[in-house]
Amino acid sequence: MFHIPLRTPCLLLCLCVAGTTVHAASLADDDLTDLSIEQLLAMQISTASKFPQALADAPSSVSVITAADIKLYGWRSLAELLSSIRGLYASNDRNYSYLGGRGFLRPGDYDTRFLLLVDGNRNNDSVYDQASLGREFILDLDVIDRVEYVPGPGSSVYGSNAFFGVINVITKRGRDMAGPVASVSVGSVGERSLRGSYGWSGTTSDGKAGDAEFLLSASSYRRDGRDLYFAEYDTPDNNHGIAHRLDHEQLDQLFFRADLGAFTLSAAHIERSKGIPTASYSQVFNDPRSATLDRQSNIALAYNTALSGQTRLSTRLFWGSHDFAGTYIYSAPDMVNEDGSSSTWWGGELNLVTTRFKQHKLLAGMEYQRDAQLKQFSQNTYLQSAGAQPGQPQVLLNDARSANRLGLYLQDEWSLRDDLLFNAGLRYDRNSLSSGAVSPRVALIYKPWLNTTVKGIVGKAFRSPNAFELYYSLPGEGGQKINPMLRPEHILTRELSWEQQLSASSRLLLSAYRNTVSDLISQELDERDGLLVFRNVSRVSASGVELEYQRLWNEGAHLRSSYSWQRVTDEMTGQEVVNSPAHLAKLNLSSPLALLRARLAVEGQYVARRKTLRGDTGGYALCNLSLVSAQWLDHTEISLGVYNLFDRHYSVPGGPEHLQDSLQQDGRSYRLKLTYKF
Structure with missing residues (x-):
């Protein structure tokens, strides 16, 4: 019997789906899948420069994922969604x-080198500066209109954490x-x-949308978890390496948004608990008490108005909080460790965008954030006498402080000619926990021919050390100490991209970059x-090339594919860094199936081998399948998702907190989802 590589069935399946587009009739969709390439390129995005601009004019090669994509591919978390974008991968x-x-x-490391925004508001917490991207993300994916990802240095307009994107x-x-809309999945x-969601929009006398609308959504998720086997713990005392249903998870989310003329008020909340099956941080293996709890709330009020025909004013006020608590179980002596943090922050931003100067679009603004509470704690409770009083907590860490962040920024989009844009931005940031930082970015955007755009981008970004890195401490062997002398880490990025519209229905993007990271914060x-x-x-250097191809068919099929080559080297040792695949390949293909009155979507991903702390992991190819129909039952949309279709066994590098390499x-796995629109 001969062996077919696992990636081959996935690619064959994608080709079969593509073949159905030749004779498939177009289904009626209220999404973006029927837009031409010209319309997609003309789509207004706001993240790259903090004001609306066409994709082709942005000082970055921006990727946009729409609500239609989320529905078609059945992504279950923001991390899964982002993994479909060129150059990105998740663990x-x-x-x-x-x-x-x-x-x-x-x-x-935590996700500190990506800045996560929700409607332009910072979502990274204040103690760890972590971007929560898995199920722990604050929003249900069904309330997302689109996700804009801007790769490269973004500190020139956003400040700290806008490091890689x-x-x-x-x-x-x-x-x-x-x-009202209700959705249930198993x-x-x-x-x-x-x-359960409810949306309302006022209308004018001519039937058009009015100035008032709101959306309220609440969701709940539960996962029982499965038995997981870890060979590193395969002894009789450790249940032969089987963690019994400790992979459980539960969360509840609430979201509200109201748009009243020039005002937008939004609020979001999540509570999430997760079992820990891996026995991280040298815990007792297979103990059901081991778990983490996260709780986050965000509130924002924005005001956007035109001061004149040439000038707009935008302001926003925000408040946020994040609580984390980890329960870790240890033996010898029998002990429960409770470790966590509590943070609260508030602030505001004001900026002006004006075109009153001929051929210039100027952005000027300031942003202030008060980290009112940065608290970290750790304590042990002994369950039996072992040199300490049983049942009485022993405080190991109780650190509480506050901080201020201030940023001033200026950006100019200068139209040198009809075919040439020059974009320059500069921001100064001051964080009371560390030294200040200056972040410049310049981009030259040239359109030599009607359907060609060439972008040259040079920029610097930074990440300030966070409270955890600066002030977390634990005594004893394997403990940690503070270092208040930490400096911000910096990155210098140089990128050249070529965006070519091949036809009204196809587009090609080629990008090459060079990153140099200095003063990298390491433990x-x-x-x-x-x-x-x-x-x-x-000090780390990275070089890479990214290639992306998009194609639309008149019958309603849509293809997005990409390939990335990257090499990241630690300049201190000359060695490749850990958890850095040299090759990434992505394929997303959707097509209407007229006979089934449905739409089929296939996703394929290839991730090359990755170096681990003590060895490496093999490369792997994954294939996901999704089928969506709103025509089988009245008012009901039904979707079926099958993930890791060919049951590929694969692993990702573990961190130093794990015994597992x-x-x-x-x-x-699968998911069946029903959505009913009343």
């Missing part, structure tokens, strides 16, 4: 999801989800979810006292 340690960009994802999640309005391993062991400490010790990921 999951069975607790949280982490995002890698252009070959950089350090095991054990900016992710802006833009929510739906009341008009996008008119009336899936593998006892997975089930329920969502290392201080041999003098045996404690871990964060220091500015590393790599962590096995899920095999084949």
Whole structure:
């Protein structure tokens, strides 16, 4: 018997789907799948420059994922959605999801080098500066209108954390989800979810949308979890390496948005608990008490108005909070460790955009954030006498402080000629926890021919050390100490991209880049006292090429495919860095199936081998399948998603907190979802 490589069936399946487009009749869709390439390129995006502009004019090669894409491909988390974008890849340690960009994802690091926005508001928390991208993300994906991803340095307009890119999640309005909508889904391993939404939009006498609308949505998710086997714990005392149903998860989410003329008020909340099957941080294996709890709330009020025909004013006020609590179980002595943080922040932003100067579009603004509470705590409770009083908590860490962040920025989009744009931005940031930073970015956007755009981009970005890196400490062997002398880390990016519209229905993008990261914040062991400490010790360089091809067919089929080559090297050692695949390949193909009165979507991904802390993981290819129809039952949309269709066994690199060098990921799973519009 001969062996067919696993990626081959996935590619064959994609080709078969493409073949159905020749004779398939177009289905009626209220989404963007029927837009031409010209219309897609003319779509107004707002993330790259903080004001609306066409994709072709943005000082970056921006990717946009729409609500239609989310529905068609059945993504279950923001991390899955982002993994479909060129140059990005995700890891999951069975607790949280982490995002890698252009070959950089350090095991054990949090998602601090991506800035996550929701409707332009910072979503990274204040203690860890973490972007929550998995199920722990604050929004249900069904309330997302689109996601704009801006790769490259974004600190010139956004400040800290806009290091490798900016992710802006833009929510739906009341008009996008008119009336009551209910959704229920069931899936593998006892997975089930329920969502109820209500959207309302006032109308004028001529039937057009009015100035008032709102959207309210609540959702709940539960997952029982499955038994997981870890060979590193395969002993009789550790249940032969089987963690019994500790991969459970539950969360509840609430979202509200109201648009009243020039005002927009939004609020979001999530509570999420997750079991820890991996026994991270040297815990007792297979103990059901091991878990983490996250709670986050955000409120924002924005005001956007025209001061004149040439000038617009935008202001916003925001408030946020994030609480994290981890329960970790240890033996010898029998002990429960409770470790976590609590943070609260508030602030505001004001900016002006004006075109009153001929051939210039100027943006000027300021942003202030008060980190009112940055609290970190850790305590042990002994369950039996072992040199401490049983039942009485022993406080190991109780650090509470506050901080201020201030940013001033200026950007000019200068139209030198009809075919030549010059975009220059500069921002100064000051964080009371660290030194200041200046972030410039310049881009030259040239259109030598009607359907060709060439972009040259040079920029610097930074990331300030966060409260965890600066002030988290634990005594004893394997503990950690503070380092208030940490400096911000910086990145210099040089990128050249070529965007070619091949026809009214196809587009090609080619991009080459070079990144240099200096003063990289890394955790290392201080041999003098045996404690871990964060220091500015590393310098990393990265080079890469990205290729993307998009194609639309008149029959309604849509193809988006990409290939990325990247090489990331630690300049201190000359070695490739951990968790950095040299090759990424993506394929997303959807097509109407007239006979089934449905739409089929196929997603294929290939991730090359990755170096781990002690070895490496093999490369793997995955294939996901989704079938969506709104025509089988009145008022009802039915979708079926099958993930890891060919049941591929694969793993991702583990962090230093795990005994496992790599962590096995899920095999084949499914989800059936029904949405009813009343």
